[in-house]
Amino acid sequence: MIDPAITPNAIAYAWERLLDIAGAEDLAPPYAYGPANAPLPEPGVIIVPAAPHAWSRLLQLPVGQLDWLPAATLFPSGYPLPFHDPVPILFWSDADRDKPLIRVRGDGSIIFRVDLIAATLFMLTRWEEIVLPRRDEHDRFPAIASTAYRQGFLDQPIVDRYAMILRAWLQRQRPSWQPRRRTFHLHLSHDIDHLRRFLTANEALRQTANNLWRQKRPRWALEDVRDFATGRLLIDRNPYLTVLDDLANMTEMRGDRATFYIMAATPNLFDEGFTVTTPALTRRLQRLARRGHIIGVHPGYYTYLDFQRYRTEKNRLEQALGEVVHHARQHYLRFRVPDTWRIAVRAGIREDATLGYADMDGFRCGTAHSFPVFDILADEAIPIIERPLHIMDGTLKSYRNLTADEALRRMQKLAQRAAQVEGELHLLWHNKLYYAWRPWFQILRRFLNAPLS
Ligand SMILES: [Zn+2]
Structure with missing residues (x-):
């Protein structure tokens, strides 16, 4: 080495x-x-x-x-x-x-x-x-x-x-000098991997049965049936879609705006994929954009080393939106340094938000600030901003197996550390979490109410 x-x-x-x-x-x-x-x-x-x-x-x-x-x-x-x-x-x-x-x-x-x-x-x-x-x-x-x-x-x-x-x-x-100070900023983002809650009737049936008999939650079971039906018939009322508005409202109540990264891959083993031109989705995304939220692309599993595929997916989203997209975060956080940055730049991306670890929350890049990227091997700047990811829902729940309360404490600790250096804390919460992991959504609300307590 x-x-x-x-x-x-x-x-x-x-x-x-x-x-x-x-x-x-x-x-x-x-x-x-x-x-x-x-x-x-x-x-x-x-x-x-x-x-x-x-x-x-x-x-x-x-x-x-x-x-x-x-x-x-x-x-x-x-x-x-x-x-x-x-x-x-x-x-x-x-x-x-x-x-x-x-x-x-x-x-x-x-x-x-x-x-x-x-x-x-x-x-x-x-x-x-x-x-x-x-x-x-x-x-x-x-x-x-x-x-x-x-x-x-x-x-x-x-x-x-x-x-x-x-x-x-x-x-x-220089005792008379006053440094420029920034204020702590908590930034919420959402990767939209799925557009409907249940892909198959079988899946819906299993979930309903579980909520009814094992969890003893008949109301949840009713919601399961409703979600399956709306996912099939009334896509506009489907909760995986309507939750986008709930998420946006949650951020707007804090006087802020969120970023939504939208999957535009065709279905394969690792990308569920959905038709990004679905009118119910594009109408909603355009409305979010008008309200000041950022709509970015969520390049699929096979894009991190594949420029053609990256660009095709980005184009697909842009055509559906009628807008140019400048923000991206890789699905599964698959990323290779420095190749994926270069691919993103070629495809017209100005800000990438991938660099957090799936298996552990924290400061992968050692910073709570977005930063311009430098390629140390080529000895030159790459014209893209990295907005480092600090906390992903799945990291806390699935990779680390934390309880909701432990997760809350962990989030508050990282927020405090970001605030001490006048930085940003970037959180990723998936839309599917809203139903699949209900208590975790409550944790997010509690955290947003008091990030630094
Ligand atoms: Zn994803």
Whole structure:
């Protein structure tokens, strides 16, 4: 395994990301990525690079060997801490080991012996997903193979935390400067994989019987019969469709708008598929778009490496809507770095929202902020924004087997961590959940009422 080249392009990209998250893009202090005695025209920031091979070493580092420091040791003394838990140090700078981790040199410049540039690139470019071979049965890079999960910091927006540390030192260096601050934003999105609740009469019958005899819920059983009938005959009254309005209302009540990712694949083993031109659906989607919600495409199971297929599905949705679509999230979260980004860009997508793990909630990209993408191997920007996914309903329920209350606490914890860094928390709740996992819908409502409690 060979570490990627940290080129001037890559350094500029990472520095820009850090400044943006720190709310310091207007400040643009002089900086150097080099030795602690690097000359600067005026007091600025020097980040001393980690040793060569640090990236490969990090991948091979045994679990539990990563250094963690108390938050207070990373901020200037007396600075109000935005978070209190210990912070992992992914990359130490090798030089000046006898010196403090962060210090101010004679001319007032701040010297970081923690390599913020390397950490930002490591997390945002998803380099480890390119070089590590492990995949699950759907060819996905699993959370359990990631450095963040293995070393226990997947639930920290680590890039953002580093940016907050940078902000604090800049504030100390320039006491009259006020960083630009963002407010926490909870963003809800919905993947529409299914348009009707029951595909076959058999399935409906089994569910009805279960609700009647096992669950002793005759009202649910009645709803089952109704849903089967409406799915067949009155598609406009079918709950998998009408729930789109309920979901939109739920978000509008918070004064916000949601994103709906619509499947447009033809049916196959992994895509249930539905006729995206169904008038009852397109009318509804157009209405949602007029109300300010975003309608994106949910490219099917076989698209993540197949441009033709990706484009065909996107076109199909666009024709049904009569609108161009700029947002996408991959079905099953199937994604290969950097190929799927490139395919999406070629197909005209401006924002992808796939990068969360199916098997674990948390900060796959180490950030609670949407970010422009950089291809570390090609050493160039990819003109697309990644809107990282943090929590998917199925992750909490099926992959992690949490109870609804445990899930709620987990969501609140991640929301709090995103809020500490003035970030966003992106949630994916499927439309099928409305009926299939009723208590989980209540959890979502409770969370939306008090995300930070
Ligand atoms: Zn899906």
